[in-house]
Amino acid sequence: MQLPVNRFKQALKDGRMQWGIWQTFGGPDMAELLAASGYDWVLIDGEHGAFDVGEIRPCLQAVAGYPDCSPVVRLCELDTALIKRNLDQGAQTLMVPMINTAAEARAAVSAMRFAPEGTRGFNSATRAGRYGAIADYGTRAKDELCLIVQLESRAALGNLEEIAAVEGVDAVFIGPADLAADMGYPGNLAAPEVQDAVEDAIARLKALGMPAGIFTLDPEMQRRAIAAGASFNALGLDALMLMQAAQARLAQFRGA
Template identity: 55%
Template structure:
């Protein structure tokens, strides 16, 4: 059996823009619905909210039924044990939060790789290897694994190129909410200083040839980021879409 191709990683290499959405509601029906909508990538988010490692598995299985969609799993922290568990469940792309230095980026890369290049624990009967049916998986796994690191503080932004150019890092995700807080503007990702920092980061990453990504709920800013060169842009969150849709119904029919 062949090792499945990571379409998200291929898209980054091709320079093709990929549109994404956030999945925070811990039920595979929600994940499957998002996959059916036509997004290129779906973040299965175990950092914030109620979703756990065990919730990520049925979410991955739900996305697998839609060949055009790619799952991006966000572990709760840049931790080699959590990384190993998500990889063994079949996650091919991980997005690691709060990476602050080149050393932390290098540690993340090692956690993605089997020895002797890394420290990922070896297990045979995992979903990642199709339960042992992918021939020579331990030697071939790395080819289709993709590592995205989140840069989401002013301190990390100062070290952007150091982090981004670590061999084995496939892309950098800029976190506007945490970045705005670290810059002294909590809850104001639209502040001009924050916007300037984000736009500058996109340009800096483009200059070193590393794909950049972002989540923004502002359609105009999303289009601006895409025009500046983001390779993967998320434009929605499942819980927010649910809330806004429900509120719209109440507003439309509340006085009926």
Template identity: 55%
Template sequence: MDLPRNRFKAALKDGRHQLGFWNTIAGPIVPEALAAIGFDWIVVDTEHTTTEAFQVHHSLQAIAAYPEVSAVVRPVSNDPAYIKRYLDMGAQTLMIPYVQTPEEAAAAVHAMRYPPRGMRGMAGGTRASRFGMVRDYMTRAEEELCLIVQVETIDALAHLEEIGTTDGVDAVFIGPADLSGSMGHPGNQAHPEVVAAIEDAFTRLKAVNVPSGILTLNEDFAKRLRTLGSGFTAIGTDISSMVRDISALKSRMT
């Protein structure tokens, strides 16, 4: 059996924009439904959710029923233990939150690679290797692994190019919520200073040929960032969409 191809990573390399959505509701049903809708990528988030590590396995299985849709797993932190577990579960793309320096980016790369290039623990019978049936998995795994690092503070933006061009980093995700807080405008992602910083980050990343991405609920801003070179854009979260749509329905009926 050959190494499974990472369609998301291939699309980034080819410059094909990927439209995504955020899964925050624990369990496999919501990510499966989002995959059925036909998004290019679905984030299974464990940072700001109640989703536990063992539940990620079921979500990956649910999304895998739709081979044109890529799963992206966000661990709770830049922790080698979680990185190892999610890779063994078969996640091929990880989004690591709160990367502040090139050294922290390099640490994430190190955690994703097998020795001698990294520190990922070796286990033969995992879902990632199709339970040992993928030929040469341990020598070839990193070919199809994709690492996204999140830059989400004003201090991290000062190191943006260094972080983005760290060997083994495939893309940079700009975190607008934490960025707004670090700039003194907590929760106000639409503040002109925050918007300017985000747009500047996308321009800078394009200049060094590093794919960039974001989550924004503002459709016009999402379109604007695509013109600035966004490679992967998430346009909503399951919980926010549910609350908005149900609230609107209730308002219409009362």
């Protein structure tokens, strides 16, 4: 059996625009619904979403039935055990939040690779290795793994070039909400200083040839980010989209 191709990683290399959507509600049905809706990638949010490690596995299996959609798993923090367990259960693309230094980025890369390049514990008899059916999983696993580091602070943006230069970092995701809070504008992504910082970070990443992404519900920030070079962009979040649809439906009839 061949190692599954990471279509998300390949699209990053090709420079293709990829549109994503955020899953915070747990369960494979939500994952499948979002995958079926036509987005290029679904982020299964293990940071703020309703997921323990084992609850991510059926979501990965649900998305696997949609070859035009790729799952991305966001961890709650940089943790070698979390990285190992999510890789073993078949995640090929991980997003690690709150990366502030090149040393932290290198630690994430190490946790994703088997020795002698890294510290990931070896086991090929997992879902990732198709339960032993992929004979060369140990030597080829890293080829189809994709690491996205998330920069969400002024310190991280100050270290952007050093972080992006770490071998094994495949893409950088800018987190505008936490960045805005760190800059003294909690909840105010529209602050000009925040928008300028996001746009500048993405432009710097583009100049380095590093794929950049963002999630924002601010249309102006989204447009500026895309113009600056953001190539994988999340456009919505399940909870907010459901609330907006529910409120809009009620408004059609209440008081009519």
